Amino acid sequence: MPIKPPPFVTEMDLVRGRQIVSSLTPLKRLSSDDAEVVARTIAQIRAEGRKQGLDLAKEFDLEAQAPS
Numbered sequence: 001m002p003i004k005p006p007p008f009v010t011e012m013d014l015v016r017g018r019q020i021v022s023s024l025t026p027l028k029r030l031s032s033d034d035a036e037v038v039a040r041t042i043a044q045i046r047a048e049g050r051k052q053g054l055d056l057a058k059e060f061d062l063e064a065q066a067p068s
Contacts, residue, residue: 009040009047017042 017039021027027038 013043013046
């Protein structure tokens, strides 16, 4: 199984990750370094979801273009 590079994480992914971390009460007790790790993990998950969505859209587009 080939190793895939991680998806590209945008600044908006990081901003949203930080918003999520700051909005969840149990996470407010984390140190700023730990909160940043959690925010980056959330950003990575968002980027992976976006990549999977684009891959699916491309796949469906190719299927729609295939001759019947």
